[in-house]
Amino acid sequence: IGSSMKSVGEVMAIGRKFEEAFQKALRMVDENVIGFDPYIKQVDEKELEEPTDKRTFVLAAALKKNYSIAKLNELTKIDPWFLYKMRNIIEHQILMESLP
Incomplete structure (x- = not known):
């Protein structure tokens, strides 16, 4: 089956x-x-409201633009637990980008 199962949206x-x-x-x-x-x-x-294979990257961009977890939950209906974890990734990326 492999690590990517696109027909059912699994990885x-x-x-x-x-x-x-x-x-x-x-x-x-x-x-x-x-x-x-x-x-x-x-x-x-x-794009945040519609579940597509590219919505993940729109979500990343929204987190980078400081959209609140509450707003993203309202738009995406994604559980806040996942949104907080995704925000953690973006916060670490911002930190790494700021290093000399």
């Missing part, structure tokens, strides 16, 4: 934390993707 990745497994899963689905990248797509609230 399989193992990590010690959700953030690690999530990043691995994104990289397995598309070899051109480096992970939860906020630079792939622009923020578009209509």
Whole structure:
């Protein structure tokens, strides 16, 4: 079956934390993707409302633009637990980008 099961929208990745497994899963689905990248797509609230294979990257862009967890939950209906974990990835990326 493989690590990417697009017909049913599944991926399989193992990590010690959700953030690690999530990043691995994104990289397995598309070899051109480096992970939860906020630079792939622009923020578009209509795209956040529709579950598509690219919504993940719109969500990353929204988190980078400081959308609140409550607003993203309202738009996406994604459980806040996952949104907090995704925000953690973006916060770490911002920190790494700020280092000399």
